[in-house]
Amino acid sequence: GGEATPLVYWSWFSAAAGLCLFGLVNLVFDYARIRVVALENSKACRCTLDALRFVRANWRSTLSLYTGLWLMALLGAAAYFGMARLLGAPAAGAVMLLFLVRQFAAFGKVALRLLFYSAQWELFDALTPNPAAGEVERPEAAAGAPPGDSVTTPDSDAEPIQLL
Numbered sequence: 113g114g115e116a117t118p119l120v121y122w123s124w125f126s127a128a129a130g131l132c133l134f135g136l137v138n139l140v141f142d143y144a145r146i147r148v149v150a151l152e153n154s155k156a157c158r159c160t161l162d163a164l165r166f167v168r169a170n171w172r173s174t175l176s177l178y179t180g181l182w183l184m185a186l187l188g189a190a191a192y193f194g195m196a197r198l199l200g201a202p203a204a205g206a207v208m209l210l211f212l213v214r215q216f217a218a219f220g221k222v223a224l225r226l227l228f229y230s231a232q233w234e235l236f237d238a239l240t241p242n243p244a245a246g247e248v249e250r251p252e253a254a255a256g257a258p259p260g261d262s263v264t265t266p267d268s269d270a271e272p273i274q275l276l
Contacts, residue, residue, distance in 0.1 A: 139178050140164050142228065146236050170239050177235055185224050192217045 143163035148156060167174050195213045 135178070135182070136167075139174060140167050142232055143167060143174070143236060146229070146233050150233075150236070166236070166240070170235075173235060173239065174232075177231055181224075181228050181231060184227075188217075188220050188224065192220075 140160065140163050143166055144156065144160040147159040147163050147166075148154070151159070192213065196210060
C-alpha cells in the first residue's frame, strides 16, 4: 500500500497536467478560429501561430476568461448529473421530466459553446490593436482629391494634413 502511493499521486499529477495542456491547445485553437473569421483569412496555420502569440502576450486575461467559462460548464454539468440521479425513478412522470432535463442540457451545451466564442471574441477584439480605429474618415481622400491638397479634420484645430 505505501509503495504504490507515489505512483498514484504521479498518475493524478500527470492526468491533471495532460488536461491542462489539452485545455491550452483548445484555447489557442479557439482564438485561431476567431482570427480566421475576423480576418476572413484562409491561412489556418498562420492564424494559429498568431493566436499562440496572442495567448502568450495576454495569458492572464485569456486564461482567466477560459477558466471562468469552464467553471460555469462544470457547474452546469454537475447540476445536470444531480438532476439525472434524482429523477432516475421508473415512473412515467419522472421519465418525462428526465427527458426535459436532458433536452435542456443539450441546449445548454450549445448555448455554452456560443458563450465561449462570444466571450473570447470580445476579449480578442478588446486586446487586439485596430489600426483603422484612429483614422478619421475623409470624404475628400475617398473621392480622389489631387495630391498635395490639404484637409483638416473636423474635430481638431491642428495644422492641415497633406494628402499624397
